[in-house]
Amino acid sequence: MSLIGETLERCLEAETAEDADLIMLRGQSRTLTVCEVKNGKVERFSRVNLGGIGVRVLMDNKSWGFCSTNSFDFESIETALKNAIALGKATSKPNRKQISLEHSKATVAKVKAPLKKKPDLEAQEIVQIPQQACDGARGAGANIADVKATYLCIEDDRNFLSSEGAKIQQESTRIMLFIDVVAKQSGLLCPASENLGHTGGLELFDEAPPQTFGREVGIKALDLLKARPPPSGKFPVIIHPTLCATLLHEAIGHPLEADLAMSGGGFGNRVGEQVSSRLVTIYDSGLVPRGLGYFPYDDEGVECKRTDLITQGILKSFMHDRTSAATAKTAPTGNAHAWDYSVEPLIRQTNIGLKAGDFSEEEMVEDIKEGLYLEGTFGGQADSNADFTFGFQNARWIRNGKLMETLRGANVAGNAIEVFKTVDAIGKHAVLRPGACGKFQFAVQGRIAPLIRCEIMVGGMGG
Amino acid sequence: MNSLEDWQAFSDLVHKTMTKLGRFSEISLAESFFTNSESTEVTIRNSQIFTQNKRVDSGVGFRIAVPHNRVGFACTNIVNERTILEAAQQALGIAKASAELGNFCMPFKRKVPSVKGLCDPRIIEARVEDAVDVAERAINAAEGFDKRVIAKDGRVIFTSQRVGIENNQGVDLEEQRTEAVVYLGGGGEQEGEVTSSCYDIQFSRTIDLTPEAVGESAAQQVTQMFNPKPVKSFQGTVIFAPQAVSYQIVEVLIDALQGSNVLSGKSAWSDKAGQNVAQDSLTLIDDASLPHGVGARSFDDEGSASQKTMIVDKGNLQSFLHNATSAEAMGSENTGNASRSIQGFDLADMIIGQGYRTTPAIAPANLTVHPGNKSQEEFISETSKGVLVTSMAGFPQAGSGMISAQLSQAFFIEGGEVKHPMKGGMISGVVFDWLQTISGIGDDPKQFQNCTVPSIRVEDAKIVGASRG
Structure with missing residues (x-):
């Protein structure tokens, strides 16, 4: 056990600890390395060293309290524990409903996310990664006005200890590369962006050399200068994995998080019912190799296995933390995750996936008389009633079964339940994509998405 | 501590x-x-x-x-x-x-x-x-x-x-x-x-x-949303309530105003200094020194003095927002807008965090649209066909100012009256075009985290209806 682990263990044995029904302690150290190159120049190069302790307690089996501190010494942690207890007590009133958590097994584990090439580079070598991506994009053509390439490495050492006897240490490294390009011609600005990312090391760039990656995004932005705006209205669409990943996360993922699902509406109270097309099978799994949401255990010490959410269109389960699972009288699914030690875990997706089908892209296109092929993502939003909206970066017209001219980006919107009923074809290959989410606190997540065909509303400005 | x-x-x-x-x-x-x-x-x-x-x-x-x-x-x-x-x-x-x-x-x-x-x-x-x-x-x-x-x-x-x-x-x-x-x-x-x-x-x-x-x-907003109906697509008057202005529209304005974006040519207003960018009813200031002001402070996040900056004066673009570096590069006055808070939805910024964890970018302290003298009710009564948008969802497109947002909370207006809440539907347009069609600024300013904004009425905006035909 590490030094943090030992201090946390001492804290569990402190006299104060006896007042709480359950104590969960999380100690973490995190190092972030960020190198951002803008138009060929290192604009930001940062090293962020963070560490601290989060103390979470359940009081009178009714109410949670949480306190975090950036100090690692025993006195500070004990003060945090006292604070957490006082916070928990503030609402554990007699008339409050009980939270009857299922007893958790005392897992003792030490896990390390697989990694092939350690990111132990000299500063000069780090700069090369975003620099090459930036060069690639700038080399795509004269009308590239602005390029920002950002390399990011997150190294985490997380310790979890609970009064139930759990002792879990998880180490992981995550590498990402983001690129944002703006092409400009006579006042028209066309943005394009793309992200790379995985849980693992620098082997990420063996498959996707930064220069090639940058160039591809540059070409996309340049193509958009010649494109017309997309139309508006409801269309049959084919959604590329880059966008399907966002659709999965926003449209289906969020409304299937138990805290949102159980607030009424959307998918609430519909477990066991047919909620979407029979072609649709959706799961969430913390164990997808290289997924940005690779977590063997969640921040309540629960194992993150595969959870079947929708199987052949039938709603099987929500994503739960221990509290929501207790309310729904089911087992927790390992979806309690906190961005770092300083915040309390929330119900989050890890790696959400849509099972591949048996259609080729050609087969999907040839059935459409008039429709759109949507690609690339600009992020989105979702409501607990399953309404969603998110942006695509570019599109192609489909007419009479053929892919036609390129169109610019816009947003799409709809209700997940309605849209997923219209899914009538799913592609053969599902692709692992990096993702991120800002539900109250930040999270990095994976998504496994194939091509899909459905009907959706497009908010374009063209005719 | x-x-x-x-x-x-x-x-x-x-x-x-x-x-x-x-x-x-x-x-x-x-x-x-x-x-x-x-x-x-x-x-x-x-x-x-x-x-x-x-x-x-x-x-x-x-x-x-x-x-x-x-x-x-x-x-x-x-x-x-x-x-x-x-x-x-x-x-x-x-x-x-x-x-x-x-x-x-x-x-x-x-x-x-x-x-x-x-x-x-x-x-x-x-x-x-x-x-x-x-x-x-x-x-x-x-x-x-x-x-x-x-x-x-x-x-x-x-x-x-x-x-x-x-x-x-x-x-x-x-x-x-x-x-x-x-x-x-x-x-x-x-x-x-x-x-x-x-x-x-x-x-x-x-x-x-x-x-x-x-x-x-x-x-009250929830109860107004019962019994929504879809509408057909149309062009018409749109009244953006303060909440709708505060998010996507303000986001687009900030993007155009950041000195760093002006320098890199990413701002849609890069070559608009001193020119008309909106109807003359629009006056926009940033007030970082407002007593008791949310977002106010004595100095910005690199230690420059806080000030009140006239940004758009009666439709004319007077100043961009600067930190020390962007002001130096453009030979402009430093407006004291260095900020270590997270702006928009930049993945790297979200991962790094804010405050001492990051380097200063540029942001307004409290972007303020001068209120007008008409109430939201007056706007509605003057509208023959249009939409009142209380809230919209989705991210605007950086740079271009394009918004194609889901109407998450909106009401259909006809003959000077609110007819019903809207089911589904989107609004689509470019903020910079809307600024040229402003037909009224409301008397109802509301304070948000980085701005104080009233209702804004624009004309000929494109509403995408969920009803076919």
Whole structure:
């Protein structure tokens, strides 16, 4: 056990600890390395060293309290524990409903996310990664006005200890590369962006050399200068994995998080019912190799296995933390995750996936008389009633079964339940994509998405 | 580190490190930005208070430049003499590996205004029970307003923060600030139809929140959303309520106004300085020195004095927003808009975090649209066919100013009356085009985190209906 682990263990044995029904302690150290190159120049190069302790307690089996501190010494942690207890007590009133958590097994584990090439580079070598991506994009053509390439490495050492006897240490490294390009011609600005990312090391760039990656995004932005705006209205669409990943996360993922699902509406109270097309099978799994949401255990010490959410269109389960699972009288699914030690875990997706089908892209296109092929993502939003909206970066017209001219980006919107009923074809290959989410606190997540065909509303400005 | 003594000890450690850095002849510019913050937060989930949080954090970030303007940054929240010096040395190491940034600079010492009312001792002394009380009052107000309404989610947050900045050009500043926030999101169900989430939010520098007003407003919005109907697509008048203005429209304006974007040509207003960019009813200022102002402060996040800046005067673009570096590069006045808060949805920024964890970008302190003299009701009564947009969802497109947003809370207007809430539907257009069709500014300004904005009415906007045909 590490030094943090030992201090946390001492804290569990402190006299104060006896007042709480359950104590969960999380100690973490995190190092972030960020190198951002803008138009060929290192604009930001940062090293962020963070560490601290989060103390979470359940009081009178009714109410949670949480306190975090950036100090690692025993006195500070004990003060945090006292604070957490006082916070928990503030609402554990007699008339409050009980939270009857299922007893958790005392897992003792030490896990390390697989990694092939350690990111132990000299500063000069780090700069090369975003620099090459930036060069690639700038080399795509004269009308590239602005390029920002950002390399990011997150190294985490997380310790979890609970009064139930759990002792879990998880180490992981995550590498990402983001690129944002703006092409400009006579006042028209066309943005394009793309992200790379995985849980693992620098082997990420063996498959996707930064220069090639940058160039591809540059070409996309340049193509958009010649494109017309997309139309508006409801269309049959084919959604590329880059966008399907966002659709999965926003449209289906969020409304299937138990805290949102159980607030009424959307998918609430519909477990066991047919909620979407029979072609649709959706799961969430913390164990997808290289997924940005690779977590063997969640921040309540629960194992993150595969959870079947929708199987052949039938709603099987929500994503739960221990509290929501207790309310729904089911087992927790390992979806309690906190961005770092300083915040309390929330119900989050890890790696959400849509099972591949048996259609080729050609087969999907040839059935459409008039429709759109949507690609690339600009992020989105979702409501607990399953309404969603998110942006695509570019599109192609489909007419009479053929892919036609390129169109610019816009947003799409709809209700997940309605849209997923219209899914009538799913592609053969599902692709692992990096993702991120800002539900109250930040999270990095994976998504496994194939091509899909459905009907959706497009908010374009063209005719 | 709640006490003043602890803060002084921390501040002394940082100053001592800065003195040590002064002996490194290879350093041309050095800056430390350090904070200590403490927040108490109460979370509401489905009609109940779900959890109570307290967060204590402190840390220091160093920006260091070596000759030829090569810059590095490193920070730590592990506070002791060794770790602080290590962070400073890391920043120096990184600077040596960086490339030249032409106009990089840091502000010189200058008198800063003393902005009153930024710190309320009652927030510093508040107990969790006080936050719980605010949360309960908000829930009760919402659910007491109409029994179909559920307080789905909400937050009450009390924050107090001490900020310090020192650089080797004479800047040496400290300030204590407090903030209180109450947020309530409500939803409702009637005949199997679930409304979208409707919310209200209140920010204050003092503890004097009115959670009843927030709860009631959220609930009232929910009850207005029952029995929505789809409409057909059309072009018409759109009245953006303050909440709709505060998010996507303000986001697009900030993007166009950031000096760094103007320099790189990414701003749609890059070549519009001194020109007309909107109807003359639009006047836009940024006021960082407003007493008691949410977002106000005596100095910005690199130590430049706060000021009031005229940005758009009766439709004419007067100034962009700058920090020291962008002002130097453009030969403009530094408007004191260096900010270490997260702007928009930049993935790297979200991962790094804000405050001492990051380097300063550019942001308004409190972007203010001068209110007009018409009420929302008058706007509605003058509209033959249009939409009142209370809330829209989705991100605007950076740079181009394009918005194609889901109408998450909107009402169809015909013959001067609100006919019904809208089911589905989107609005699509370019903010810069809308600014040229403004036909009225409302008399109803509302304070948000980084702006104070009233309703804005525009003409000929494109509404995408969910109804076919």
